[in-house]
Amino acid sequence: MPLVAGVDSSTQSCKVVVRDAATGELRRQGRAPHPDGTEVDPAAWWQALETAVGQAGGLADVAAVSVAGQQHGMVCLDDTGQVVRPALLWNDTRSAGAADELIADLGGGDAGRRAWAGAVGSVPVASFTVTKLRWLARHEPQHADRVAAVCLPHDWLTWRLGGAAGPAALATDRSDASGTGYWSPATGDYRPDLLELALGRQPAVPSVRGPAEPAGALPHGAPIGPGAGDNAAAALGAGAEAGDVIVSIGTSGTVFSVADVPTADHTGTVAGFADATGRYLPLVCTLNAARVLDAAAGMLRVDLDELSDLALAAPAGADGLVLVPYLAGERTPNRPEATGAVHGLTLRTATAAHLARAAVEGMLCALADGLDALRAQGAEVRRVVLVGGGARSAAVRAVAPQVFGVPVLVPPPGEYVADGAARQAAWVALGGAAPPTWSTGRTERYDAPEVPAIRARYAEARERIVDQLRP
Numbered sequence: 001m002p003l004v005a006g007v008d009s010s011t012q013s014c015k016v017v018v019r020d021a022a023t024g025e026l027r028r029q030g031r032a033p034h035p036d037g038t039e040v041d042p043a044a045w046w047q048a049l050e051t052a053v054g055q056a057g058g059l060a061d062v063a064a065v066s067v068a069g070q071q072h073g074m075v076c077l078d079d080t081g082q083v084v085r086p087a088l089l090w091n092d093t094r095s096a097g098a099a100d101e102l103i104a105d106l107g108g109g110d111a112g113r114r115a116w117a118g119a120v121g122s123v124p125v126a127s128f129t130v131t132k133l134r135w136l137a138r139h140e141p142q143h144a145d146r147v148a149a150v151c152l153p154h155d156w157l158t159w160r161l162g163g164a165a166g167p168a169a170l171a172t173d174r175s176d177a178s179g180t181g182y183w184s185p186a187t188g189d190y191r192p193d194l195l196e197l198a199l200g201r202q203p204a205v206p207s208v209r210g211p212a213e214p215a216g217a218l219p220h221g222a223p224i225g226p227g228a229g230d231n232a233a234a235a236l237g238a239g240a241e242a243g244d245v246i247v248s249i250g251t252s253g254t255v256f257s258v259a260d261v262p263t264a265d266h267t268g269t270v271a272g273f274a275d276a277t278g279r280y281l282p283l284v285c286t287l288n289a290a291r292v293l294d295a296a297a298g299m300l301r302v303d304l305d306e307l308s309d310l311a312l313a314a315p316a317g318a319d320g321l322v323l324v325p326y327l328a329g330e331r332t333p334n335r336p337e338a339t340g341a342v343h344g345l346t347l348r349t350a351t352a353a354h355l356a357r358a359a360v361e362g363m364l365c366a367l368a369d370g371l372d373a374l375r376a377q378g379a380e381v382r383r384v385v386l387v388g389g390g391a392r393s394a395a396v397r398a399v400a401p402q403v404f405g406v407p408v409l410v411p412p413p414g415e416y417v418a419d420g421a422a423r424q425a426a427w428v429a430l431g432g433a434a435p436p437t438w439s440t441g442r443t444e445r446y447d448a449p450e451v452p453a454i455r456a457r458y459a460e461a462r463e464r465i466v467d468q469l470r471p
């Protein structure tokens with residue numbers, strides 16, 4: 001049977017899987033790290049992709065490949081196809097003021113937010129590409145003037161894989177286009193007026209391909225799929241069906257479900273994205289997820305497994321110790337300048353175990369707020385499927401049902417974003433109305449009685465934070 005490849009160019013690393021197109025059986029894989037920071041030269045992603053592809057045995061024998069990637073990052077190209085400046089990533093908060101300006105431009109306040117939600121399904125926050133373009137126009141006019149085309153990380157890698165034949169060859173898919181802030185999932189069209197509102201003129205943008213429509217070809221002729229934003233690819237990789245709710249704990253924390261109808265939450269909490277199958281992906285995103293565990297482990301000078309053991313040694317609720325996890329500022333709630341906080345320190349709670357537990361609970365409470373927001377948009381949350389690097393933590397798996405109040409299903413540890421990209425590539429290679437059915441293997445189920453006191457105490461602490469010090 002033919003082989004297919006899937007790529008996940010995520011915030012922290014590039015992962016490549018090569019799988020059997022029909023069965024999904026894993027044949028080869030590779031990975032390479034990305035540089036730290038919220039501003040990255042796209043050349044570093046290309047280098048990591050080449051390394052990871054090399055480790056995975058190359059692409060010469062695959063029948064198709066697809067690239068999934070971190071959403072929203074602004075990659076600007078000049079008229080020769082050169083990158084104008086390093087990409088601003090989804091977790092770069094410098095464009096928070098630009099988001100406010102854009103909302104003001106459409107009427108301000110509630111009216112402005114309703115106008116944006118009606119136009120593109122989402123209200124702009126610093127993460128979205130449209131706000132980064134406005135920031136560029138205001139702060140780096142010399143760069144803004146050179147922008148001939150703007151695209152996203154996965155679009156740029158797809159284009160490079162296909163030979164980079166000029167900006168006109170750029171292509172994307174619905175899911176990633178829906179995170180720009182200038183494409184409407186409800187109508188399937190770009191909003192050139194909003195693009196112009198942001199940058200002052202209309203640069204070229206990638207053409208939006210259908211869910212299994214090729215976006216280019218490898219040198220040996222194998223098609224390159226349209227790719228996807230990483231969350232939409234995770235939904236495809238985990239085999240999510242309409243109604244399933246996924247929580248992904250990576251650099252970002254995301255809470256999303258596959259829906260048959262688009263959403264338009266004017267509060268801005270739920271982003272009304274598109275998915276990778278032709279449906280929709282209402283999504284809540286936090287800036288603080290797995291790295292909260294990394295930071296807690298660093299503070300306690302333990303590794304991630306030891307952090308998990310410590311957290312499980314403390315009681316549920318950590319005797320009232322709460323960690324508010326806004327270490328990178330926050331997007332949901334929209335507090336780009338916020339910092340983290342620890343509340344409830346007493347002689348009893350000032351232990352490593354209590355702090356470890358509070359870090360796990362605080363991160364999960366922020367995601368539980370996301371579940372509530374999805375419910376408010378009509379999602380029925382009967383159970384949660386947990387994926388991402390953070391799902392490897394035994395403490396996260398055990399505590400999640402206590403905080404979420406529903407059973408938690410954990411598929412075997414894996415690269416679900418890269419798998420989703422591979423499944424899309426199989427769809428492109430094999431054709432048909434739907435992607436092939438692949439098994440994700442044995443899912444573990446975690447049940448525990450809900451402990452409402454954890455979220456109640458967190459809700460008390462959540463508002464008591466201070467903003468970052470200005471240098």
Ligand SMILES: Nc1ncnc2c1ncn2[C@@H]1O[C@H](COP(=O)(O)OP(=O)(O)O)[C@@H](O)[C@H]1O
Binds near residue numbers: 249290294390
């Ligand atoms: N055993 C573990 N326990 C807790 N966190 C883990 C474990 N293994 C990996 N991680 C975390 O997973 C994160 C990377 O997850 P991943 O989903 O690959 O992120 P991204 O897609 O944003 O690059 C890292 O921050 C790392 O700390």
Ligand SMILES: O=C(CO)[C@@H](O)[C@H](O)COP(=O)(O)O
Binds near residue numbers: 012069072179231
């Ligand atoms: O901004 C979002 C979703 O809107 C993030 O989910 C990014 O897509 C980055 O993802 P990870 O690297 O954390 O997986």
